Structure formats: structure tokens, C-alpha cells
Amino acid sequence: MAYRLVLALGLLMTLCLPSEARSQQAAPDKQADSGKQSSSHEKEQIAERNRLAIEVQKLRNEGKLAEALAAAEKVLVIEREMAGDHPQELAFGLDYTAGLHEQLEEYAAARKLLAERLALVSKLLGKGDWRVTDARLALDKAALLEKFTPDERRQLLRANQLGSSFGKLYAQGKFRDALSPAVEAQDIARKLLGERDVGYANTLNNLAILHKSLSEFSEAGSFARQALAIYKEVLGEKHPSYVVGLNNLAEVYAATGDYTQAEPLYQRALQLRKELLGDKHPDYAQSLNSLAVLYDLTGDYVKAEPLYRQAIEIRKAAFGEKDPSYATSLDNLAGLYASTGDDVKAEELYRRVLAIRKEALGEKHPAYSDTLDELAAIYRDRRDFARAEPLYRQALEIRKATFGEQHPAYAKSLNDLGLLYQSMEEDAKAQPLLVEALVITGNAFGENRPEFAVSVNNLATFYQAAGKFEKAAALHEKVLKIDKQSLGEKHPGYAIDLFNLAVAYQSMGDDAKAAPLFLQALHIYREQLDLTAAVQSERQQLNMFSKAEEALGSLLAVADGAKLPIEKVYAEVLVWKGSVGVRQHAMRRLRETLAANDSSEAARLF
Numbered sequence: 001m002a003y004r005l006v007l008a009l010g011l012l013m014t015l016c017l018p019s020e021a022r023s024q025q026a027a028p029d030k031q032a033d034s035g036k037q038s039s040s041h042e043k044e045q046i047a048e049r050n051r052l053a054i055e056v057q058k059l060r061n062e063g064k065l066a067e068a069l070a071a072a073e074k075v076l077v078i079e080r081e082m083a084g085d086h087p088q089e090l091a092f093g094l095d096y097t098a099g100l101h102e103q104l105e106e107y108a109a110a111r112k113l114l115a116e117r118l119a120l121v122s123k124l125l126g127k128g129d130w131r132v133t134d135a136r137l138a139l140d141k142a143a144l145l146e147k148f149t150p151d152e153r154r155q156l157l158r159a160n161q162l163g164s165s166f167g168k169l170y171a172q173g174k175f176r177d178a179l180s181p182a183v184e185a186q187d188i189a190r191k192l193l194g195e196r197d198v199g200y201a202n203t204l205n206n207l208a209i210l211h212k213s214l215s216e217f218s219e220a221g222s223f224a225r226q227a228l229a230i231y232k233e234v235l236g237e238k239h240p241s242y243v244v245g246l247n248n249l250a251e252v253y254a255a256t257g258d259y260t261q262a263e264p265l266y267q268r269a270l271q272l273r274k275e276l277l278g279d280k281h282p283d284y285a286q287s288l289n290s291l292a293v294l295y296d297l298t299g300d301y302v303k304a305e306p307l308y309r310q311a312i313e314i315r316k317a318a319f320g321e322k323d324p325s326y327a328t329s330l331d332n333l334a335g336l337y338a339s340t341g342d343d344v345k346a347e348e349l350y351r352r353v354l355a356i357r358k359e360a361l362g363e364k365h366p367a368y369s370d371t372l373d374e375l376a377a378i379y380r381d382r383r384d385f386a387r388a389e390p391l392y393r394q395a396l397e398i399r400k401a402t403f404g405e406q407h408p409a410y411a412k413s414l415n416d417l418g419l420l421y422q423s424m425e426e427d428a429k430a431q432p433l434l435v436e437a438l439v440i441t442g443n444a445f446g447e448n449r450p451e452f453a454v455s456v457n458n459l460a461t462f463y464q465a466a467g468k469f470e471k472a473a474a475l476h477e478k479v480l481k482i483d484k485q486s487l488g489e490k491h492p493g494y495a496i497d498l499f500n501l502a503v504a505y506q507s508m509g510d511d512a513k514a515a516p517l518f519l520q521a522l523h524i525y526r527e528q529l530d531l532t533a534a535v536q537s538e539r540q541q542l543n544m545f546s547k548a549e550e551a552l553g554s555l556l557a558v559a560d561g562a563k564l565p566i567e568k569v570y571a572e573v574l575v576w577k578g579s580v581g582v583r584q585h586a587m588r589r590l591r592e593t594l595a596a597n598d599s600s601e602a603a604r605l606f
Contacts, residue, residue: 042082049078060100069100091120095138105153107146114139130239130276137198137234144193152192159188159203166206173407175213176444182206198241201230208248215450215486217256224249240283243272247290257491259298266291282325285314289332296332299543301340308333324367327356331371343378350375366409369398373416385424392417408451411440415458422462434459453482457500464504473504492544495524499551506554511561518558522551522572 052075059068076097079090094117101110118135125132145153162185169178186203193200208223228245235242250265270287277283292307312329319326334349350371357368376391396413403409418433434455441455460475480497487493502517525548552572559569 042085045078045082049075049082052078056096065100065104069097069104072097072100087120087124091117091124091135094120095135098138098142102142102145107142110142111139111146114142128238130235133235133239148192155188156192159185159192162188163203163206166210170210170213173403173409175210178210179214182210196230196234198230198234201227201234201241201245204230205245205248208252212248212252212255214445215255217252217486220252220255221249224252238272238276240273240276243269243276243283243287246272247287250290250294254294254297256487257493259294262294263291266294280314280317282315282318285311285318285329288314289329292336293332296336296339299339301336304336305333308336322356322360324357324360327353327360327367330356331374334374338374338378343382347375347378350378364398364401366399366402369395369402369409369413372398373413376416376420380420380423383423385420388420389417392420406440406443408441408444411437411444411455414440415455418462419458422465427462427466430462431459434462448482448485450482450486453479453486456482457497460500460504464500464507469504469507473501473508476501476504490524490527492524492528492547495521495528495547495551498524499547499554502554502558506558509561511558512563515555515558515562515564518551518555519572522548522555525551526575 052071056068056071056075059065059071072093076090076093079086079093083090094113098110098113098117101107101113114135118132118139121129121135122132145156148156162181165181166178166185169175169181182203186200186207189197189200189203204223204227208220208227211217211220211223224245228242228249231239231242231245246265246269250262250269253259253262253265266287270284270291273281273284273287288307288311292304292311295301295304295307308329312326312333315323315326315329330349331353334346334353337343337346337349354368354371354375357365357371361367372391372395376388376395379385379388379391392413396410396417399407399409399413414433414437418430418437421427421430421433438452438455438459441452445451456475457479460472460479463469463472463475476497480494480501483491483494483497498517498521502514502521505511505514505517525544529544529548555572556569
């Protein structure tokens with residue numbers, strides 16, 4: 001049993017991102033062919049080596065480890081002869097063959113090869129390189145495995161199997177079911193490897209990702225921070241695994257709307273990936289994409305668009321225009337155009353994404369259904385319901401066949417279709433779909449999760465539009481309770497919940513209940529403007545201003561009915577006018593400063 005399998009799996013599960021360490025190791029046959037002009041003898045060596053490499057992989061997959069090892073040793077003979085021109089090939093071969101020895105529990109032989117690999121990569125790259133760190137840790141792990149008892153090795157094999165189960169369940173969207181194997185794998189790693197081990201950190205990362213997917217952000221943040229601390233201590237900051245940890249923690253902050261915490265982590269991850277892997281590497285593109293998504297979420301589209309485009313070009317060069325990862329980058333840019341109201345550009349890109357995913361993944365793949373959804377939303381917003389409906393229905397059928405009728409993805413399609421029928425004023429069709437989606441989401445996540453709150457809010461909105469204000473208010477109260485627990489009372493999303501509930505009360509004629517909710521929403525928006533102005537674009541600040549202005553206007557509308565003291569209402573108006581004046585003055589001064597330096601990058605972005 002090879003420890004490196006546990007390690008690789010742990011990295012693979014980090015948000016399903018490519019592992020930098022593994023992506024640096026291209027397939028041996030491709031590396032050999034990319035060298036300088038080969039002599040006739042060298043070409044024969046490369047051909048034989050590639051034939052043997054294919055045989056090794058086939059035998060290993062069939063569980064014929066002894067035969068695979070014999071073939072791998074023949075590969076090593078060729079690689080040693082070619083080491084002068086292709087030393088990286090030899091390093092790869094030494095590591096791979098050592099892994100076979102470990103699986104056969106031949107640890108002395110594994111350590112010998114790993115020691116040779118460590119010396120080789122140290123000479124090639126210098127002792128400070130992260131790949132040298134990996135080579136040293138692999139040698140240490142081989143020594144540790146040799147000291148383990150047979151029972152301890154079986155337990156570590158069990159942890160590897162649990163990691164595989166976790167990965168499959170996570171990929172299927174069965175997050176709650178994936179929790180048990182992830183926790184058990186963490187417990188085994190802690191007992192056998194200790195709490196200062198990279199493999200243990202990987203299990204923590206898996207748990208962070210899982211809890212984030214379950215919207216359990218406190219737990220996700222705790223696990224992500226623990227993993228990051230271990231990576232920093234054991235590997236240092238100049239290591240790809242540390243960058244993965246940074247990215248995962250940033251994802252948690254972004255998911256909770258804490259963009260001021262997320263942005264510097266994303267920027268640091270971007271900087272490190274450029275330094276460690278270069279600015280043409282696919283993982284650098286992933287960091288560009290993550291930072292672009294953050295700016296997209298905060299409405300800073302001027303910053304987001306060039307990052308999306310840069311990521312697109314890197315993935316195009318690395319994978320070609322028919323690769324799913326290239327399609328994902330196009331999809332993100334299309335989403336930005338949709339958010340900025342440029343539905344023509346968005347539609348064009350979504351159609352390209354749909355074509356790529358159809359060819360690369362097939363028409364039954366969940367990613368294909370996602371694009372159908374996005375394209376349908378473009379048509380729905382244009383009120384082109386005849387084109388939107390069949391796309392939503394096709395996405396629904398794909399998700400039904402892929403995930404079944406009790407999966408959150410199927411519930412999302414029901415919600416989408418229900419909201420479409422609501423827009424079409426076909427309430428008899430809309431209501432049962434929204435109710436079914438609510439039940440499925442509640443069963444999948446529990447009734448205290450934000451995912452459930454989204455479905456509840458959709459149904460509440462339906463009742464509000466249908467004039468069923470009491471039902472709407474009851475559901476909005478439930479949404480408010482859930483989001484108070486998951487988001488906190490300072491989050492803009494919580495302010496939206498307060499506003500929606502206040503509108504329901506106002507529609508019922510209960511101004512006394514509506515007024516304090518409008519007031520609380522107004523205060524949250526105002527506080528958010530003060531806290532996040534430094535990382536928000538002008539567009540985003542204006543959007544927040546408009547929400548605050550709407551809350552203030554609604555408060556004034558119910559002030560008499562709620563019998564609010566006139567001095568209290570007047571005070572809110574004065575504060576609002578003062579804050580608007582201060583911000584307008586600050587923005588004007590900033591424009592003047594930037595305009596004085598036309599070459600300033602900040603001036604261009606502003």
C-alpha cells in the first residue's frame with residue numbers, strides 16, 4: 001500500500017482542482033517526445049520506453065504488481081541511459097517505481113530509489129524548490145511505512161479507500177453521505193500520521209470543502225485554517241499545496257460574503273502560482289478565475305473581465321478550444337455579460353459553451369444541463385418564454401436521469417421551471433413545482449440550511465405576487481430565521497430577508513411590524529457600505545446605495561401608519577443625506593486624483 005495514493009487523493013479532492021504537483025508531471029511519453037532532436041538510437045529508446053510504460057500501467061491497473069514492477073525496472077534502465085538529456089524523466093520513473101515497491105511492501109528498495117530521486121531533483125532544481133520538499137517527504141514516508149505494523153498499514157489502506165468513497169459521493173453531490181468516510185479518514189490519518197503531516201492536512205481540506213458544500217461555514221473555516229497552518233509549517237508558503245489551502249480558505253470567506261477577507265487570499269494564491277508554476281500554467285488560470293469570480297460577485301466587472309479573458313487564453317493554449325475547462329472559462333465570462341445586461345454577448349458565449357460540452361461531455365452530462373439553464377435564463381429575462389421552457393425542461397430531464405428525483409440539482413430545475421411559469425402568470429403550473437422543490441431541498445439539506453432558505457424564498461415570492469400575503473409572510477419569517485443563523489445579522493442577504501418580510505407585512509396593512517424591519521435593513525446596508533467600500537467598484541456601491549435608498553423610502557411610507565416619532569424618521573433622513581454627500585465628495589476627489597495621471601492602471605480600471 002503506497003502512502004502517496006492517500007496524499008494524491010487528498011489533493012485531488014481539494015475543490016476538484018488540479019493538483020499542481022501532479023500536473024507538473026506530464027505523461028512520460030509526451031515529455032520524451034518534446035526533447036531536442038533525437039538520434040535514431042534515441043528514437044528507438046523512446047519508442048521502447050513508451051511501450052513499456054503503457055504495459056506497466058496496464059499491469060498495475062490489473063493488480064499484477066510484480067509484473068508491473070519488472071516492466072517498470074526495464075523502463076528505469078532506459079531512463080538512466082537517457083538521463084543526460086531527460087533527467088526529469090528519470091526522476092519521474094524513480095518515483096513511480098518506488099511506489100510499486102511500496103505497494104509490494106518492499107520498503108528498503110523503495111527508499112533506495114527515493115533517495116536517488118531526492119539527490120537528482122536537488123541537483124536539478126536546488127534545495128529550496130518545492131519539488132525537492134516533496135521528494136524529501138516521500139522518502140520520509142517510505143521509512144515511516146516500513147516501521148508500521150501490518151495492522152497499521154491495513155488501516156492506512158482503509159483511509160485511502162475511504163478517501164475514494166468520499167470522492168465518489170462528493171462528485172455525485174451526496175455531501176451528507178460523504179461526511180462519514182471523510183471523518184473516518186481524518187481520524188485514521190491523525191492517529192497514524194500525526195497532526196503535523198501533509199496527509200492529515202489533506203483530510204482536513206476535504207472536510208473543509210465538504211462543510212462548505214453543506215453551507216456549514218463555521219466548520220469549513222475551522223478545518224481550512226487548520227490545514228493551511230500545517231501546510232505552512234511542513235511545506236512552507238512556496239509550495240502548491242499551501243496555495244490550494246489559501247484558495248480553499250478564500251472560498252469559505254467568499255461563500256459567506258466576507259469579500260474583504262477573501263480578496264487578499266486569492267491575490268496571494270495568484271502571486272504564488274505565478275512564481276511557482278509560471279503565468280502560462282492552468283493552475284495560474286484557475287487563480288485568475290477565482291479572483292475574477294470574486295470581483296464579479298462584488299459587481300466590479302471592470303476588474304473581473306480581463307482576468308476571465310486571461311484565464312481563457314491560458315486554458316485555450318494549454319488544452320485547446322474543445323476542452324471542458326476552456327468551456328468553463330467561457331461560461332464564467334458569459335455570466336459576467338449576463339450580469340451587466342449584455343445578453344447578446346452572453347447568449348453567444350453560452351451557445352459556444354453548449355457546443356463544446358455537447359461534444360466533450362455529451363448531452364446527458366450535468367455540466368451540459370447547467371448551460372441549458374443559463375441559456376434559458378437569458379430567454380426568460382427577455383420574456384421569450386417559448387425558447388426558455390424547452391431548455392429548462394431538457395435540463396430537468398438530464399438531472400432526473402443523472403441524479404434522481406430527490407437530488408438538489410433536480411430541485412433546482414423544478415425551481416427554475418416554477419419561476420418561469422410564475423413569470424408567464426401560469427400560477428397553477430408554478431406552485432406545485434415550487435412546493436416540490438421545497439420538499440426535496442428540505443429533505444436533502446435539512447430545514448436549517450441556506451439552500452432550503454432559497455427554495456422557501458422562491459415560494460414566498462410566488463405567494464407575494466399572487467396576493468397571498470399571509471402565506472408569504474410566514475415563509476419569509478422562516479427564511480429570516482435560517483439566514484440569521486447561517487449568514488449572521490450583518491450580512492446583506494439578511495437585510496434582503498428583512499426587507500422582503502417588511503414588504504409582506506406592509507401589504508397586509510401591518511405598518512407597525514414592517515417599520516422596524518425596514519429600519520434594520522437600512523442600517524445593515526449603511527454599515528455594509530462603510531465596511532466594504534474599499535473593495536467595491538462604483539457600480540457595486542451604487543447598487544448598495546439603491547437598496548439602502550429603497551429601504552429608506554419604504555420606511556418613510558410606513559412611518560405614519562407605524563406611528564414612528566417624527567424626530568427618529570428625520571434623523572434617519574439626515575444621516576442618509578450626510579452619508580451620500582460624503583461619498584459623492586470622496587468619489588469626486590478620487591476621480592480628480594486619478595485623472596491627473598492618465599497612465600495610471602487604477603485610472604483605467606476606475
